[in-house]
Amino acid sequence: MSVVLDAFTVITVTAGLVFFLAGTVGLLRFPDALTRLHALTKADNLGLGLIVLGLLPQCPDITSALKLIAIWVLVQFAGASASQLIAQFVRRNEPGP
Amino acid sequence: MSLLVDLVLVALILMAAVWTVLVRDRRDAVIAFIVLGLLLSLVWMRLYAVDVALTEAAVGGGATGLVLLRACARLLPVEAEGRLPGPGTQIAAGLLSAIAAAGLAAVVLSPPVPYPSLAALAAENIHQVGLGNPVTAVLLAYRSLDTLLEKVVLVLAVIGVWALTPDAFWGGAPGSLKSKHASGALDLLARVLPPFGIVVGIYLVWNGADHPGGTFQGGTVLAAMWLLMMMADLADPPEIRLKRLRRLVVFGPAVFIAAGFAGIFMSGWFLSYPPDYAKPIIVAVEAALALSIAVILGLLVAGPAAEPPKR
Amino acid sequence: MGGGAMAVQTRSGAIGAIASAAGLRRFVFYFGFWFILIGVSPINLIVGLPTAAVAVWVSLRLLPPGDRSLSYGALAGLLLRLPWQSLVAGIDIARRAFDPRMPLRTGFVVFPSRLPPGSARDAFCALMSLQPGTLPVGAGEKDDILFHCLDTAQPVAAQLAAEEARFLRILGQEPRNA
Amino acid sequence: MPEFLYAAAALVLLLTGLGLMRMLWGPSPADRLMAAQLLGTGGGAIALLIAIASGTMAIIDIALTLALLAAFAAVALTLGEPGTKTRAGEGEQ
Numbered sequence: 273m274s275v276v277l278d279a280f281t282v283i284t285v286t287a288g289l290v291f292f293l294a295g296t297v298g299l300l301r302f303p304d305a306l307t308r309l310h311a312l313t314k315a316d317n318l319g320l321g322l323i324v325l326g327l328l329p330q331c332p333d334i335t336s337a338l339k340l341i342a343i344w345v346l347v348q349f350a351g352a353s354a355s356q357l358i359a360q361f362v363r364r365n366e367p368g369p
Numbered sequence: 370m371s372l373l374v375d376l377v378l379v380a381l382i383l384m385a386a387v388w389t390v391l392v393r394d395r396r397d398a399v400i401a402f403i404v405l406g407l408l409l410s411l412v413w414m415r416l417y418a419v420d421v422a423l424t425e426a427a428v429g430g431g432a433t434g435l436v437l438l439r440a441c442a443r444l445l446p447v448e449a450e451g452r453l454p455g456p457g458t459q460i461a462a463g464l465l466s467a468i469a470a471a472g473l474a475a476v477v478l479s480p481p482v483p484y485p486s487l488a489a490l491a492a493e494n495i496h497q498v499g500l501g502n503p504v505t506a507v508l509l510a511y512r513s514l515d516t517l518l519e520k521v522v523l524v525l526a527v528i529g530v531w532a533l534t535p536d537a538f539w540g541g542a543p544g545s546l547k548s549k550h551a552s553g554a555l556d557l558l559a560r561v562l563p564p565f566g567i568v569v570g571i572y573l574v575w576n577g578a579d580h581p582g583g584t585f586q587g588g589t590v591l592a593a594m595w596l597l598m599m600m601a602d603l604a605d606p607p608e609i610r611l612k613r614l615r616r617l618v619v620f621g622p623a624v625f626i627a628a629g630f631a632g633i634f635m636s637g638w639f640l641s642y643p644p645d646y647a648k649p650i651i652v653a654v655e656a657a658l659a660l661s662i663a664v665i666l667g668l669l670v671a672g673p674a675a676e677p678p679k680r
Numbered sequence: 681m682g683g684g685a686m687a688v689q690t691r692s693g694a695i696g697a698i699a700s701a702a703g704l705r706r707f708v709f710y711f712g713f714w715f716i717l718i719g720v721s722p723i724n725l726i727v728g729l730p731t732a733a734v735a736v737w738v739s740l741r742l743l744p745p746g747d748r749s750l751s752y753g754a755l756a757g758l759l760l761r762l763p764w765q766s767l768v769a770g771i772d773i774a775r776r777a778f779d780p781r782m783p784l785r786t787g788f789v790v791f792p793s794r795l796p797p798g799s800a801r802d803a804f805c806a807l808m809s810l811q812p813g814t815l816p817v818g819a820g821e822k823d824d825i826l827f828h829c830l831d832t833a834q835p836v837a838a839q840l841a842a843e844e845a846r847f848l849r850i851l852g853q854e855p856r857n858a
Numbered sequence: 859m860p861e862f863l864y865a866a867a868a869l870v871l872l873l874t875g876l877g878l879m880r881m882l883w884g885p886s887p888a889d890r891l892m893a894a895q896l897l898g899t900g901g902g903a904i905a906l907l908i909a910i911a912s913g914t915m916a917i918i919d920i921a922l923t924l925a926l927l928a929a930f931a932a933v934a935l936t937l938g939e940p941g942t943k944t945r946a947g948e949g950e951q
Contacts, residue, residue, distance in 0.1 A: 278859055281859065281862075282862060285862070285863070285866050285907075286866075288866075288903070289866060289869050289870065289873070290774065291770050291774060292869075292870055292873045292874065292900060292903070293873050294770070294773055294774035294777045294778065295773070295777075295873075295877070295896060296873045296874065296876050296877040296896065297777040297778065298773055298776070298777035299877050299880050299892060299893070299896060300876070300877065300879055300880060301777060301782065302777070302782075302784070303784070304786070305886060305888050305889055305892075306786070306815065306817065306828045307784060307786050307828075307830065308880075308889065308892055309815060309828075309892065310773060310813070310815055310828075310830055311773050311777060312892050312895055312896055313809065313810070313815075314766070314769040314770050314772070314773045314810070314812070315770050315773040315774060315777070316874075316896055316899045316900065317766060317770070317810070317899065318766050318767060318769065318770030318771075319770070319870075319899070319903065320899055320902060320903045321763065321766055321767075323866070323870075323903045323906060323907065324906065327863075327906055327907070327910050330859065330863075330910045331910065332913075332915070333719075335715065335716055335719045335720075336915055336918060338716040339716050339717060339918055339922070340906060340918070342713065342716055342717075342922075343902065343906070343918070343921050343922055343925045346565070346922075346925040346926060346928075347899060347902060347925045347928060348762070348766070348810060349558075349561065349562075349806065350558075350562075350925060350926075350928035350929040351809075351810075351895075351899070351928065351929075352554075352806040352807070352809045352810055353554045353555070353557065353558040353806060353929045353932070354895055354928065354929040354931075354932035354933075355809050355815060355932075356552070356553075356554035356805060356806070356809055356815070356816055356817070357552060357554050357555060357929070357932040357933060357935070357936065358888050358891060358892065358895075358932050358935070359815055359816070359817040359818070359828065360550065360552055360554070360817060360818050360936075361887075361888050361932075361935055361936060362817075362886065362888045363817050363818055364550065365886060365888070366886065371864065373868055374864070374867065374868045374871060377868065377871050377872055377875055378871065380875075381871075381875045381878060384878065384882075385878070385881075388881070388882060394887075396887050396935075397884070397887060397890055400881065400887060400890045400891050400894055400931070401881060401890070403894050403931050404878065404881060404893065404894045404897055407894065407897050407898055407901050407924075408897070410901065410920065410924075411871070411901055411904060411905075414904075414905060414908060414917055414920055415908075417912075417914065419914065419916045419917055419919070419920065422917075422920050423919060423920055423923055426901075426920050426923040426924050426927070427923050427927065430898065430923070430924055430927040430928075430930065430931070431927035431930045434930060434931045434934040435930065435933075435934045435937065438934040438935065438937045439934075439937050441937075442937055546937070548933075548936045548937065549936075550936060552936075553797075553801065553802035553805060553819070554802060554805065554806065555933060555936075556799070556802055557799060557802035557803060557805075557806060558929055558933070559742070560742040560743045560799060561742075561743070562926070562929075563738050563739075563742060564706075564710060564735040564736070564738050564739040564742070565710075565713065565735075565926065566926055567731070567734055567735045567738060568710055568713050568714050568717065568731055568732070568735050569717065569922060569923070569926055571727070571731045571734075572714065572717045572718055572731075573919070573923075575718070575724075575727050576717075576718060576919075580916050581916040581919065582916075582919060586923070590923065590926065590927070593926075593927055593930060597930070597933065598742070600933060600937070603742060717922075
């Protein structure tokens, strides 16, 4: 059982790393600020989400597992708010379409 | 593997630090400084100094950015009027910074051998204080006089900021922190986040007695929530003449000093706690301090009064 | 909490507000959050009670309970879809970022929203910013919301309308013509 | 398992650290802030990985604090904008 859980952790955490890579690549490659914002919020929120998911079986007790999930929810909400705030800032300061 | 982490971390910190100093735009420098704060928090975590990492995460991640970017906004009209410091002031500031940096470098690079430490002695006697977190035990029991004076310095800082108020505005409210650009995202954030922030802030203070955390971390989180509400126009900066506000500012240090005097009667010395009651006294002092720190940090960011008192 | 200026006036009403149905629901919620943070033990229980009470009091001031009753079934459905949406959105980004040709057809879409301006619409915008390919960047004319899209070839407006219909169902409003 | 989690933490640090190139390139403050935002999320992930790997559950609280304050830099950015009201007389609604 523990081997299965460990394998689950390795697979999901690795997948999380792939999305952190995607976020960084997008942040560096995408052509304009608003497009880069998509990469920022969506890819690394998923990266963190997958890492949280992968760590859940390794948690010593149920409260710390719930705490990890609460952190992910907070980051989702903060990311949603921050990306809109930055998008509005970009729109005000760059004459866009 | 851990060596690799450290090397990457050091390289990133050097980059962020050099960039903070070199970049010409003030706002860009502040953003680099926020990045530096995040990296420093990771360094403290790497050193397993969780208390310090928490402080750095709360202060560097939340409070510093607000203070410095607000300062940037304040400097804009000054800059527009061309009232910039002359070369003499700039050279003096640079020299002073260099001297401070050289002094710090000298201390860090040539420590006395063997390294003086009271850690073993402190750890041996920690059971007398009854706290599980050695950092809190040191801060509030072994060197409580230092900690008390630190909190008094915070009160002095508020007085110093208020002293910058022009005579006509004395007693009034600090300038609004409200963003000029209304934003639904900010409004939602400031309506949803504060209750969670209050629970987390109190948790950090309460948990700080036995685990990493404590007054400053918790107080900073609470202050950040108050500032968020002020920026979203859900709360106004309070008028600085309010008695209630001033009582909140001095409440923490006052409780601390009262506990100190109680120590004289209970066990013979100022700020000495009787072993059986040490923990409840310290927790009460911490709670009062956290409240005052939250109010003080909020007032420091809000700044001096910028409008005359109403009525 | 530092809100000295906004505090105190309504202290007498505070206990009554917390004792209301909405207040009690929120109290259970924040009390649960407290236990997730700190774990269960008697002394933590005692400190958790006033903590949750303060959180509820602030929460009721910031987000007064509406007169509409929320549909919790629809809300649960939406929350369960959130991780899935996050996965789709992340894969979408990764696909575009890793592709050497970087397939992007970015542009703006104006979406006429049926949600009234206010917290409900803000919450809808926050949810949409987590959706694949869309990012609300501000208000347009009247009730329009301006979205930045990664791929304008997609039927973005139709997808947004479908999401909005789901969202309206949470607020207890049946979509009229969606 | 701890070795794997430490390695994962190192990789997250490396990847989000690479994102800091955006802090150097800009061009706008918004782009630079995105690099900080990325590092904030990455820092949370690193904290969680190290907390579980080392069994030091207190480190989770660092991720919690970072998550709670993650949007603050973006909020603060609007404070530093030209035209933001900070002086007397302008601040009234």
